[in-house]
Amino acid sequence: MKQILLVEDDITFSKMLKHFLERNKYVVDVSFNMRSASAQLKKNNYDLVFTDLRLPDGNGIDLLKQIKDENTNIPVVLLTSYAEVSTAVQAMKQGAFDYISKPLNPDEVLEVVSNALEIKKENKSKAANTSKKENNTSNKNNNTNSKPEFVKGISAESKVLNEYIELVAPTNISVLITGESGTGKEVVAKSIHLKSTRSDKPFIAVDCGSIPKEIASSEFFGHKKGSFTGAINDKIGHFEAANGGTLFLDEVGNLSYENQIQLLRALQERKVKPIGSSSEIMVDIRLVTATNEDLLEAVKKGDFREDLYHRLNEFSIKVPSLKDRNDDIILYADFFLDKANKELNKSIVGFSKEVLTFFQSYQWPGNLRELSNFIKRATLLSQEDIIDKSVLPEEMLQAQNNTKVHKFSTKENEKELIIRALKEASNNKTQAAKLLRITRKTLYNKMKEYSLN
Numbered sequence: 001m002k003q004i005l006l007v008e009d010d011i012t013f014s015k016m017l018k019h020f021l022e023r024n025k026y027v028v029d030v031s032f033n034m035r036s037a038s039a040q041l042k043k044n045n046y047d048l049v050f051t052d053l054r055l056p057d058g059n060g061i062d063l064l065k066q067i068k069d070e071n072t073n074i075p076v077v078l079l080t081s082y083a084e085v086s087t088a089v090q091a092m093k094q095g096a097f098d099y100i101s102k103p104l105n106p107d108e109v110l111e112v113v114s115n116a117l118e119i120k121k122e123n124k125s126k127a128a129n130t131s132k133k134e135n136n137t138s139n140k141n142n143n144t145n146s147k148p149e150f151v152k153g154i155s156a157e158s159k160v161l162n163e164y165i166e167l168v169a170p171t172n173i174s175v176l177i178t179g180e181s182g183t184g185k186e187v188v189a190k191s192i193h194l195k196s197t198r199s200d201k202p203f204i205a206v207d208c209g210s211i212p213k214e215i216a217s218s219e220f221f222g223h224k225k226g227s228f229t230g231a232i233n234d235k236i237g238h239f240e241a242a243n244g245g246t247l248f249l250d251e252v253g254n255l256s257y258e259n260q261i262q263l264l265r266a267l268q269e270r271k272v273k274p275i276g277s278s279s280e281i282m283v284d285i286r287l288v289t290a291t292n293e294d295l296l297e298a299v300k301k302g303d304f305r306e307d308l309y310h311r312l313n314e315f316s317i318k319v320p321s322l323k324d325r326n327d328d329i330i331l332y333a334d335f336f337l338d339k340a341n342k343e344l345n346k347s348i349v350g351f352s353k354e355v356l357t358f359f360q361s362y363q364w365p366g367n368l369r370e371l372s373n374f375i376k377r378a379t380l381l382s383q384e385d386i387i388d389k390s391v392l393p394e395e396m397l398q399a400q401n402n403t404k405v406h407k408f409s410t411k412e413n414e415k416e417l418i419i420r421a422l423k424e425a426s427n428n429k430t431q432a433a434k435l436l437r438i439t440r441k442t443l444y445n446k447m448k449e450y451s452l453n
């Protein structure tokens with residue numbers, strides 16, 4: 001079993017993480033400070049170290065340096081608060097394997113652990129093959145740059161999406177990604193980065209929705225120690241951290257008007273000035289943004305600057321909703337089942353026919369995220385080899401009953417159903433055909449038959 005050393009002075013938090021990792025079959029030792037961590041490291045052969053950035057007698061970066069100085073290739077993962085992310089990025093330049101910001105997301109923790117252990121295995125076998133040549137390649141295969149797990153899809157909508165990604169990725173064009181929540185906008189952004197010439201440089205993802213507007217400029221551009229109350233250290237901003245690579249701004253529509261002006265200026269001038277600094281830093285970033293709101297509408301209302309909108313929207317990509325990617329659903333379901341099996345140590349082989357039919361007719365308002373969550377829950381609950389309809393939650397069944405999917409039952413109500421669907425789709429035939437689950441051609445034929453022009 002793999003051994004992990006967890007260095008964290010917050011007793012409750014460390015207990016929680018230790019239990020979680022143990023439940024996932026890792027052996028975990030805890031140290032509450034650097035001194036005891038150093039002693040533990042001398043005594044045991046750890047496969048991975050998780051360390052908090054702030055420790056009572058030092059910090060995680062000192063510990064990282066110590067591990068690197070001792071020439072061990074134990075991967076080190078830093079635990080940080082959101083505000084410390086840029087320090088963590090710096091730490092990665094010094095050889096940390098990755099960082100995870102608190103509050104922790106269990107999936108992310110498991111993914112980082114398995115990536116880190118994989119790298120350690122690779123390093124070990126490299127070292128064995130090249131016995132006298134020192135393996136001095138840094139662990140730059142961090143989570144921010146690792147390959148995304150990506151299902152390409154086979155539906156017509158996915159084909160268009162993938163073509164757009166391939167086309168735009170190698171350029172420096174700013175891309176605005178739109179689509180409902182949970183459709184995979186961040187995965188698309190990362191895929192653009194990984195297919196670009198910047199793929200070996202950082203990909204920095206920023207959730208604009210979670211940054212309070214008062215600290216947004218310090219987050220984007222950094223600050224100097226002492227430049228305002230609370231600025232206890234120099235801080236690297238997201239622009240600088242992404243230098244040479246890609247800056248991904250998620251929920252960009254949430255930026256305040258003032259922050260929009262600052263962002264536009266930085267993009268136009270290609271340089272940033274950290275708060276409290278007298279000098280400017282030239283930055284070379286590729287910008288990718290995402291939103292699930294109608295930014296043009298926000299522009300019309302005066303909530304979003306038009307000049308910024310055009311700067312962000314040099315090319316736009318719409319990620320289709322899951323309900324419009326019917327041909328892909330089974331691929332995604334299999335992918336998420338495989339993932340859930342691995343995470344939960346189960347071996348469910350598939351889905352019953354009824355569940356697959358349900359997948360195709362449910363509207364999936366939460367898109368891929370909802371499908372992934374559903375499958376994880378179902379995998380956990382299922383006692384059999386197959387996920388069957390007994391695990392479908394009542395609220396999903398209820399929602400499905402309330403959906404606007406109409407089925408032709410008898411010839412008599414066919415005309416009425418078509419009229420209703422056309423009305424609901426504001427006369428858009430493609431949409432109406434989708435609601436009716438018939439092809440557009442059939443819809444046109446039936447409209448002709450019932451003189452519905």
Ligand SMILES: Nc1ncnc2c1ncn2[C@@H]1O[C@H](COP(=O)(O)OP(=O)(O)OP(=O)(O)O)[C@@H](O)[C@H]1O
Binds near residue numbers: 186
């Ligand atoms: N092509 C894909 N292949 C496999 N998994 C995917 C794919 N696209 C998205 N996912 C998974 O679906 C979930 C939602 O994706 P993501 O976070 O990128 O969506 P989003 O549109 O950015 O969401 P939000 O609007 O809430 O920011 C994630 O768990 C992600 O890993």
